[in-house]
Amino acid sequence: MEHIKSDCAAKILLKNDNILILTHDHPDGDTLGSAYALCRGLHQLGKKAAVLCTEDVPETYSFMWAGVEVQCFEPEFIVTVDVADAVLLGAENEEKFKDKINLNIDHHSSNNLQADFVVLESTAAATAEIVFDILKYWGVKIDVPMADCIFTGISTDTGCFRYSNTTARSHNIAAFLIEAGANSHDINQTFFETKTRVYAALERLALDFLTLYFDGACAVITVTQAMLEQSGATASECDRISALPRQIEGVKVGVTLRETQNGSFKASIRTNGPVNAAELAGKLGGGGHVRAAGCQLEGPLEKALENLLRVVEEEIS
Numbered sequence: 001m002e003h004i005k006s007d008c009a010a011k012i013l014l015k016n017d018n019i020l021i022l023t024h025d026h027p028d029g030d031t032l033g034s035a036y037a038l039c040r041g042l043h044q045l046g047k048k049a050a051v052l053c054t055e056d057v058p059e060t061y062s063f064m065w066a067g068v069e070v071q072c073f074e075p076e077f078i079v080t081v082d083v084a085d086a087v088l089l090g091a092e093n094e095e096k097f098k099d100k101i102n103l104n105i106d107h108h109s110s111n112n113l114q115a116d117f118v119v120l121e122s123t124a125a126a127t128a129e130i131v132f133d134i135l136k137y138w139g140v141k142i143d144v145p146m147a148d149c150i151f152t153g154i155s156t157d158t159g160c161f162r163y164s165n166t167t168a169r170s171h172n173i174a175a176f177l178i179e180a181g182a183n184s185h186d187i188n189q190t191f192f193e194t195k196t197r198v199y200a201a202l203e204r205l206a207l208d209f210l211t212l213y214f215d216g217a218c219a220v221i222t223v224t225q226a227m228l229e230q231s232g233a234t235a236s237e238c239d240r241i242s243a244l245p246r247q248i249e250g251v252k253v254g255v256t257l258r259e260t261q262n263g264s265f266k267a268s269i270r271t272n273g274p275v276n277a278a279e280l281a282g283k284l285g286g287g288g289h290v291r292a293a294g295c296q297l298e299g300p301l302e303k304a305l306e307n308l309l310r311v312v313e314e315e316i317s
């Protein structure tokens, strides 16, 4: 495994063809935006490339692959984008590809995915910022769909340019993309101003179960399978709920516990002030960023909560 910079990754990609790009499961705007921008760039260079995700991708992202030629080929070079751990590839892709990854492009400091080459920039707000540098290095034309892909990655990973990971670089790239024709307003409207009715129903149910701990320093929202069923929401619609607990005044650690089908819980951890979310999640076997991280907790709920709160208490005090 060799750590390299993005320009070196750009050169390596130029020397290869039949490139398969893998996203993480439960895909978000950054992994998909990075993957499709890279795929579009490779197509412009006359290379064969395709994106593969183990899960169905929500229709909200369909603008990313609109007009992308579907190419069939035997993969010769495998790239992952925004994938911090092999398990996040999803069971199917993990089994098929985890020992065959050639290039791993990511911004999670906790990244431990095995690959021949790794581009890891933990100061990048989104993997899409790194992909942008690769496209610039190639000198390909950043057309509107590519600009939309990269813009979505940065905007969604920075909570619409509000989170503390947002940098001048994020804004500079966004400015370039807007000049290139990115539909920034529509994208922000879709991802930050519009709630599906199903999501609104889920949010209402989940907020009923918001609980504060440690004098209000920790807020926990639980989303059960029953709530998903009652509202008709999918797991991907839970993502937005993760931002809510931290929004409450005085909260240092906001956690959303989402019950999975097998009864375990996925914890999305968001922090304010001094608490490092990646460290907190790391103590529970997960990882992520300083302000946003995640881990998996065994059920039942009481046990998951007990384990979570024990570690939160340590981190808060």
Ligand SMILES: [Mn+2]
Pocket (backbone or CB within 6 Å): 030, 031, 082, 107, 125, 126, 127, 157
């Ligand atoms: Mn990301």
